[in-house]
Amino acid sequence: MPVHRPGSVRPRRLLSAGLLLAALSLGLTAPADAADTARPPRGSAHMGMGVLAHDGQHGTPAPTAATQTEGVDVAGYQGNVDWPTLWSSGVKWAYTKATEGTYYTNPYFAQQYNGSYNVGMIRGAYHFATPDTTSGATQANYFVDHGGGWSKDGRTLPGTLDIEWNPYGAECYGKSASAMVGWIADFLNTYKARTGRDAVIYTAASWWSDCTGNYGGFASANPLWIARYASEVGTLPAGWAYYTAWQYTSSGPTVGDHDRFNGALDRVVALANG
Numbered sequence: 001m002p003v004h005r006p007g008s009v010r011p012r013r014l015l016s017a018g019l020l021l022a023a024l025s026l027g028l029t030a031p032a033d034a035a036d037t038a039r040p041p042r043g044s045a046h047m048g049m050g051v052l053a054h055d056g057q058h059g060t061p062a063p064t065a066a067t068q069t070e071g072v073d074v075a076g077y078q079g080n081v082d083w084p085t086l087w088s089s090g091v092k093w094a095y096t097k098a099t100e101g102t103y104y105t106n107p108y109f110a111q112q113y114n115g116s117y118n119v120g121m122i123r124g125a126y127h128f129a130t131p132d133t134t135s136g137a138t139q140a141n142y143f144v145d146h147g148g149g150w151s152k153d154g155r156t157l158p159g160t161l162d163i164e165w166n167p168y169g170a171e172c173y174g175k176s177a178s179a180m181v182g183w184i185a186d187f188l189n190t191y192k193a194r195t196g197r198d199a200v201i202y203t204a205a206s207w208w209s210d211c212t213g214n215y216g217g218f219a220s221a222n223p224l225w226i227a228r229y230a231s232e233v234g235t236l237p238a239g240w241a242y243y244t245a246w247q248y249t250s251s252g253p254t255v256g257d258h259d260r261f262n263g264a265l266d267r268v269v270a271l272a273n274g
Contacts, residue, residue: 040167043104046075046097046128046257069093069261069268073126073247076106078255080115086254087119093261093268095160098125098147101133105146113147117155122268124157126202129187132166132173136186140194150195157272158197160225161187164207177213184212188222197274198222200244208237215239223271225259244271 070090074081075097086094094116097106106112109125116123127143129136148159163184166173172180184201191199201218202225208214216239223244228234233246245261252258261268 039169042168043076043100046073046077067264069263069265071095071245071259071261071268072252072255073097073257073259074112074255076108078112079108080111081108082254083115083119083121086116087121089253091121091258092265093122093124093157095124095126095157095259096147097162098127098159099139099143100128101130102138102142103133109147122155122157122272124160124200124272126160126162129161129163129184130166130168130173131163131175131180131183132169136183136188137190140187140190144191144194148191150197152273154269154272157268158199158223158274159191159195160200160202161191162202164203164227171207172211175211177211177215180211181213181215181217184218188218200225202227202247203237204228205235205237212237 069092071093072086072091073095083094094112096109096112096116098109098113099105113123113125125143125148127139127148129139143159150156150158161184165171175183188199188201191197198221200223204227214237216237219237219239219241224236224240224242225245225247226233226236226243227247229247229249233243236243243262245259247257247259249258250256
């Protein structure tokens, strides 16, 4: 009959149980850790970041009969921008990312915002919205306080609200359509109260439909900057009969994000003047 010394079996059982729990724990946490690793760091978002992934590429824009004015939009990841080359290529207006949420300011903002102005461009600033972090009013104030203001000098465009796919999580930032519309209205109302101008709205039609229920109530006051990498703009979000600007590619010359203003240069100046 085998003899078991006191305490000789239980430690082995405890060790086995501990190893099993550790293995289960690794199995449960690995997918979440992988997802977190795949997400970009906060602050790295920029205009059109999700367009290719969610909306796709639908051809190259064709020349249009109507007069349009070439522009670009830039962000911190592009570093110091070669503004003289862009100016010489026919780019006449530019938007620079100023802020994101209430936790990020673009470290290259001065070079990008002032550099475009110094070569003769009409320039503006944009804010990348994160509706899951703070209120619309809070983010509008942060934007105005960190480069998103406006002055009637004929060379400064009204600020733009960049509202699009969430690069850090759920597409609609965990908000219902009505809550998203409320957040956007909060931002727009605060921005106008601070600057006297109606902000431009940058978005994509598919995201707008998914996350606002294709709300049409902002079209009467807020110019539309539509994102679609295609041969034509396509169907616009509800309410807007026309677009003011179109981001048509993320792979243009000198810097990737190129845009067309829906009108001649004098119309860009008109928007700057309000």
